[in-house]
Amino acid sequence: MTEHLGRRAALLAVLAVILLVPLVANQFWQGLVLQILIFGLLALSVDILMRHTGLFPICHGAFFAVAAYAVAKLETQSGLPSPLIVLIALAVAGFTGAVFAVSVRTSGVYFILVTLALGQIVWSLSVQWTSLTGGDNGIANVPFPSLGAWGFESLSSFYYLAVAVVLLAALSIRRILASPFGLALHGLRESDSRMRALGYRSPQHRFAAFLLSSLFAGLAGVLYAYTNQFVSPQAASLLVSVEAALMAILGGAGTIIGPFIGAALILGLRTIASGLFEGWLILMGLLFIATVLFAPRGILGLLQRAPGRGGGR
Amino acid sequence: MTAVILQTLNGLSLGALLFLLASGFTLTFGLARVVNMAHGVYYLVGGYVGLSVIDLTGSFFLGMLAGGGFIAFINFFLDRYLIRRTKGDALMQVLLTIGMVYVLAEVALLIWGGNPLRVPQPDWLRGPIVLPGDIYYPRYRFFLIVLGFAVAALLWLIYSRTQIGAVIRAGVDDRTMVSAMGVRIDLLFAAVFALAAFLAGMSGVLGGAFLTLYPHAEWDVLILALVVVIVGGLGSLTGAMVGSLLVGLIDAFGRWLIPELAAFMMFGPMAILLLLRPQGLFGRPH
Numbered sequence: 001m002t003e004h005l006g007r008r009a010a011l012l013a014v015l016a017v018i019l020l021v022p023l024v025a026n027q028f029w030q031g032l033v034l035q036i037l038i039f040g041l042l043a044l045s046v047d048i049l050m051r052h053t054g055l056f057p058i059c060h061g062a063f064f065a066v067a068a069y070a071v072a073k074l075e076t077q078s079g080l081p082s083p084l085i086v087l088i089a090l091a092v093a094g095f096t097g098a099v100f101a102v103s104v105r106t107s108g109v110y111f112i113l114v115t116l117a118l119g120q121i122v123w124s125l126s127v128q129w130t131s132l133t134g135g136d137n138g139i140a141n142v143p144f145p146s147l148g149a150w151g152f153e154s155l156s157s158f159y160y161l162a163v164a165v166v167l168l169a170a171l172s173i174r175r176i177l178a179s180p181f182g183l184a185l186h187g188l189r190e191s192d193s194r195m196r197a198l199g200y201r202s203p204q205h206r207f208a209a210f211l212l213s214s215l216f217a218g219l220a221g222v223l224y225a226y227t228n229q230f231v232s233p234q235a236a237s238l239l240v241s242v243e244a245a246l247m248a249i250l251g252g253a254g255t256i257i258g259p260f261i262g263a264a265l266i267l268g269l270r271t272i273a274s275g276l277f278e279g280w281l282i283l284m285g286l287l288f289i290a291t292v293l294f295a296p297r298g299i300l301g302l303l304q305r306a307p308g309r310g311g312g313r
Numbered sequence: 314m315t316a317v318i319l320q321t322l323n324g325l326s327l328g329a330l331l332f333l334l335a336s337g338f339t340l341t342f343g344l345a346r347v348v349n350m351a352h353g354v355y356y357l358v359g360g361y362v363g364l365s366v367i368d369l370t371g372s373f374f375l376g377m378l379a380g381g382g383f384i385a386f387i388n389f390f391l392d393r394y395l396i397r398r399t400k401g402d403a404l405m406q407v408l409l410t411i412g413m414v415y416v417l418a419e420v421a422l423l424i425w426g427g428n429p430l431r432v433p434q435p436d437w438l439r440g441p442i443v444l445p446g447d448i449y450y451p452r453y454r455f456f457l458i459v460l461g462f463a464v465a466a467l468l469w470l471i472y473s474r475t476q477i478g479a480v481i482r483a484g485v486d487d488r489t490m491v492s493a494m495g496v497r498i499d500l501l502f503a504a505v506f507a508l509a510a511f512l513a514g515m516s517g518v519l520g521g522a523f524l525t526l527y528p529h530a531e532w533d534v535l536i537l538a539l540v541v542v543i544v545g546g547l548g549s550l551t552g553a554m555v556g557s558l559l560v561g562l563i564d565a566f567g568r569w570l571i572p573e574l575a576a577f578m579m580f581g582p583m584a585i586l587l588l589l590r591p592q593g594l595f596g597r598p599h
Contacts, residue, residue: 056404102584105591109348109403110547113539114587117580120536124576131573238532242411249408281419288412292405293398 011257018163022156030159031227032271036264037166038223042240043247043259044173045216050248052177053209054189056112058241059100059119063214065236066122067093067221072139072231073132082145086222093218096122097211104206119241126233138232142225155227162223169219174256176212185209217244243284250291252298261299315448320565326454326523328561329461333516334534335541336468336553337509343485343548345502346401350410351391352513353535354417359384359514360521360530361425364432367518373435377518384514385507392506418531427528432521454523464512465554472550481505485548537564540583546596555594 021033042064049055070089074080080088103114126133133139144152145161152158176182187195188202196202225231234240247266251258269287273280295302338352363380367373391413399405434453441449472478483491484498492498517526520534541560545552560579567578586593 056407058407099584102588105587109342109346109407110543110591112348112403112407113543113547117536117539117543117583121576121580124580125574128576129573242408246408279419279423281415285412285415285417285419288408288415289395292409292412293395296402296405 015167019160022159027155030155032267034155034159034162034223034227036260036267037163038220038227039244039247039267040260040263041166041169041223042217042220042244043251043263044170044256045213045220046244047248047259048173048177048213048216049209050245052182052185052189053206055104055107055206055210056245057103057115057210057213058112058238058245059103059115060213060217060244061236061238061240062100062119062122063093063096063217064221064224064240064244065126065231065233066096067218068225068231068235069126069133069139071222071225072142075142075145075225076139081147082151083147086145089222089225090215090218093221094211094215097214097218100214101207101210104203104210116238116241119236120238123233123236123238126236133233136233138230138234140230142229142231144229145226158226162227165219165223169216170256170260173216181205181208246288246291250287250295250298252295252301255300258298258300265299315446316569318444318446318448319450320569321562322450322454322458324562324565325558326457326461326561327564328557328559329457330516330520330524331534331537331541331560332461332465332553332557333512333519335538335545335557336465336550337512338538339542339545339548339550339553340481340505341509342542343550344481344488344505346403347392347396347506348403348406348410349396349509350407350535351388351413351417352509352538353531353533354414354421355384355388355510355513356517356520356534357526357531358417358421358517360432360517360526361421361430362514363518364425364430364521364526367433373433373438373518373522376432377515380518381511381513381515384517385511388506388510389503414531414535418528422528425526429525429527430521431525432518434522451523457519457523460519461557468550469554477501540579542593544583544586544593546593548597549593549595552593552595 018033018037022030042060045063046057046060049057067089070092071085074085074088075082078085100115100118103111103118106114127135129135144154144158146152152161177185184195184200184205187198188200188205192202221235224235243266247262248259249262250265251260251262266284266287269283270280273283291298334352334356338349341347341349359380361380362383363376366379367376370376395409395413396406399409438453438456440452442452442455444450444455470478472481480491480496480501484496484501488498520526524530537560541553541556543556544559545554545556563579563582564575567575571578
């Protein structure tokens with residue numbers, strides 16, 4: 001009980017810090033916090049599949065990117081109201097997810113390789129289809145969202161909206177995973193045959209989970225486009241998909257907060273390291289390797305078994 | 314008509330290169346269930362090492378040997394001290410080997426720089442070759458097609474006609490049983506891993522001579538090799554042969570006919586194939 005209270009207090013403290021950032025810190029820090037929340041949400045969307053269906057996707061950069069491109073393209077060229085644009089962007093991400101969901105017909109290694117190859121379609125298109133995406137130059141000067149005459153003027157004002165959206169998204173994911181649907185997914189992961197015997201349709205559940213996951217990845221992409229005001233093929237790169245998975249694993253232990261911890265660690269490390277020396281990707285690579293060898297259950301997993309339990313997995 | 318023949322040859326030569334890369338990937342997986350995403354970076358680093366050796370010695374052949382040999386050498390240690398510690402967990406293998414990709418690619422960037430480098434073609438392979446019908450085609454790419462088919466034929470002979478091949482096939486089917494029969498399966502694994510890594514490193518030298526070597530090439534070739542094994546079927550040598558040819562040809566014609574959407578030409582059919590046959594053309598159901 002006290003542990004539970006302690007955790008709740010810690011979460012509230014973190015939330016308070018996040019809310020105070022625009023008052024005390026400059027744009028750089030606001031940007032960093034938003035990136036952590038956005039990529040944390042992306043990692044959480046990966047986690048839905050990883051933790052609750054046992055499938056390991058490497059294509060979420062694609063959903064993230066198509067939604068970001070949709071926002072960038074429509075905001076700069078269409079004049080539609082932002083809420084409509086956001087809905088269209090989510091629909092595009094969901095459609096991509098529905099197409100990529102052919103991958104749930106496979107499992108294990110095959111699923112990993114198939115999603116990786118599918119994700120690269122979007123990356124290739126973002127580079128090759130220059131008339132739509134601007135190629136390597138990307139789409140710049142994406143404005144903050146607006147509705148008629150009313151709109152956000154600066155990052156500091158948009159900040160609170162973004163934080164609220166991420167918070168709501170995280171809470172609804174928690175809600176969904178605790179629902180009968182979420183429990184059914186968990187059951188399918190543990191034993192497909194038993195759940196089938198109980199009358200659950202596993203392919204449909206997997207498809208639904210994949211779709212749900214792609215929608216939340218798309219939502220992260222929407223926030224990304226507005227926050228950075230710029231989208232380029234980098235958003236669709238393999239690195240985004242792989243890092244999202246690593247964030248989810250590094251945070252660990254199947255909690256809602258885990259992927260955000262992972263995102264904070266990785267983005268924090270990158271921000272520090274990329275300023276210090278060339279070749280900082282070496283550090284990223286070493287982090288991947290170290291996570292696999294020493295913390296396959298993530299930081300939270302490490303902490304949980306730390307006191308008095310010692311050794312042995 | 315000439316254009317169609319030229320694109321076919323382009324497709325075949327890319328396919329030949331992809332086969333060298335994908336055959337190693339697929340054999341390692343078939344035998345040891347190891348998914349090694351570092352095959353792309355093996356290609357890149359092997360190519361760079363070969364390039365440096367060719368600059369030093371002037372011999373293309375030595376460059377190929379050095380590129381392949383160096384990769385086989387480092388793969389031995391990476392496998393022994395890193396990959397093996399994942400104990401067959403596919404997800405962990407993927408993450409670990411992707412970590413290796415970042416480290417190796419970044420080290421290569423620091424050593425060889427970010428500009429595209431072209432491996433010099435040997436003198437006797439420069440210039441065009443004249444094919445029947447008065448078609449001029451780069452001699453080097455023609456050589457690549459011949460080499461690819463030769464290696465494919467050799468691998469197929471070893472795989473299906475020799476004692477070693479029989480043991481490898483048995484190992485793919487049931488590893489425990491093979492080692493229970495008294496076969497030193499660890500030696501066999503080591504040999505196949507070394508061969509796979511050698512082919513990957515060597516293909517970097519060969520590919521670098523017409524595609525150039527550049528940062529990010531490690532992902533470009535890895536993705537193509539993955540499509541090859543997904544289409545052909547993971548673990549199947551025949552699948553790697555057929556898959557390489559298909560991917561090579563689709564890539565060549567896609568770039569020629571619809572350059573903006575070439576990626577769709579490649580991945581669209583792959584997605585449809587997965588719907589109909591999730592295990593790939595020659596894979597076994599899983």
